[in-house]
Structure formats: C-alpha cells, structure tokens
Amino acid sequence: MPSSARAGRNAVHTADRQVVRWYESSHPTGPEIPAGVFLQPRGSGIDDIAVKGAGTDQLAVAPGWIVQTDMPGPEGNCAISGHRVTHGHPFRNLDRAGIGDTIYLYSPYRRYRYVIDRILRVTPDHTEVIAYTKVSHLTFTTCDPPGRAVKRLVVQARLVEVVRLTGPAVGTVPGS
Numbered sequence: 001m002p003s004s005a006r007a008g009r010n011a012v013h014t015a016d017r018q019v020v021r022w023y024e025s026s027h028p029t030g031p032e033i034p035a036g037v038f039l040q041p042r043g044s045g046i047d048d049i050a051v052k053g054a055g056t057d058q059l060a061v062a063p064g065w066i067v068q069t070d071m072p073g074p075e076g077n078c079a080i081s082g083h084r085v086t087h088g089h090p091f092r093n094l095d096r097a098g099i100g101d102t103i104y105l106y107s108p109y110r111r112y113r114y115v116i117d118r119i120l121r122v123t124p125d126h127t128e129v130i131a132y133t134k135v136s137h138l139t140f141t142t143c144d145p146p147g148r149a150v151k152r153l154v155v156q157a158r159l160v161e162v163v164r165l166t167g168p169a170v171g172t173v174p175g176s
Contacts, residue, residue, distance in 0.1 A: 008037045054081040063090050063140075069130050072105055072112045072138070072159070079130035079139040084146040084153075091142040097155045103138060109165050114157035121151045129154045 053065035063082030070076025082091035103114040114137075121144050122129060129152075130139055137161035144153035 009144055017073075025084065045102065050080050059083055066130055066141075069139075072110070073136060074159075075134055075136050077130060077133045077137045077139055078105075079141060081141045084142045084144075091140065092146065092151075094140060094142050094153055094155060095144070097140075105138060105142075105159050110137070110162045111157060111165060113163075115160050115162040116155055116157040118154075118156040120154050120156075122154060123151055126152070129156070135159075 002017055006100045022138070027114040032043050036109065051058045051062045052065055052067060054066045058064040059081065063080050066079040069079040072078050082094075083089055084092045084094065084122045097119060099116055099119065101116045102151070105114065117147055129141065138157045140151050140155040144151045
C-alpha cells in the first residue's frame with residue numbers, strides 16, 4: 001500500500017477516535033440529534049450537526065433531518081435541509097458540490113460515506129426528491145438562488161461504505 005494511502009487511512013481512524021471522545025464529553029446524557037454531517041465538495045466547508053426536524057425552529061439552529069425520510073441505512077433516502085443565507089447559513093456553499101464528491105455522515109456508532117451522483121434544481125413542489133429509494137441515498141436540499149425560495153438546490157449521494165465505530169460518534173472531518 002502506498003504511504004499516502006496508509007497515511008490517509010490512519011488519519012481517518014484517528015479522526016474516528018477524536019469523534020468518539022468529543023461526543024462522549026459533549027453529550028453525557030445522550031443527544032437528540034440523528035447525525036453529524038460533513039460534506040467535502042470543492043471547499044464547501046459544511047461541517048455541522050443535523051437536528052431532528054426541518055421546521056422553522058429546527059432550521060434556525062442547524063440543518064434538519066426531514067423526519068418523514070429514512071435514517072441512514074442499507075436502503076431508503078435520508079434527507080437533510082438547511083439554509084444558505086440565514087441562521088448560520090450551513091448550506092451556503094452547497095452549490096460547490098460536484099458529482100463524485102464525498103459526504104461523510106456520522107450517526108451513533110457508524111460512519112457512512114456517500115458519493116454525490118446527482119445535482120439538480122427543482123421547484124419546491126417536487127417532493128419526489130426526498131421520496132424513499134431502494135438504494136441507500138442521502139439528499140441535501142436548500143433554497144436556490146441563495147436568499148430566495150424560488151427553487152431548491154438538491155444534492156443526492158449514494159451510500160458506498162459503512163464503518164462501525166467503537167463508541168458513539170458525531171461527525172468531524174476525516175483526517176483533520
């Protein structure tokens with residue numbers, strides 16, 4: 001194995017251990033969040049926790065897991081929505097995502113790796129983008145253009161890897 005690949009793998013394992021320590025120290029009584037999310041497309045810089053629910057109150061705090069959608073797993077579509085302009089603008093640079101970019105999603109005891117395979121812009125009535133899928137997908141939605149609710153920017157990624165962690169985990173940047 002080339003030394004760069006070995007170094008990358010070691011950095012991911014180190015990051016996983018850091019996630020477990022952070023989670024245990026910051027959530028001693030258990031969280032009310034479904035997942036930590038880290039998106040790594042072309043400098044988008046998304047590194048945030050997803051809260052349960054995508055209503056006004058939840059999205060004022062963080063990106064929100066749309067509870068009518070699936071949790072991460074072997075099938076289904078886990079959808080997360082976030083703002084591009086207000087409330088910390090966690091999805092401000094989502095438009096920098098590209099086909100083939102990687103998304104890491106952490107849930108308790110698992111790290112999911114997704115690869116972006118579809119990017120589209122739709123009107124708000126196109127709710128099929130968050131519908132159940134037989135193949136496991138992760139879908140991010142946000143307003144487009146920024147600051148207006150005319151359309152939705154939708155980034156969809158397929159599951160390519162699940163790693164079981166040795167303790168509770170909520171996301172961090174692998175290799176940081």
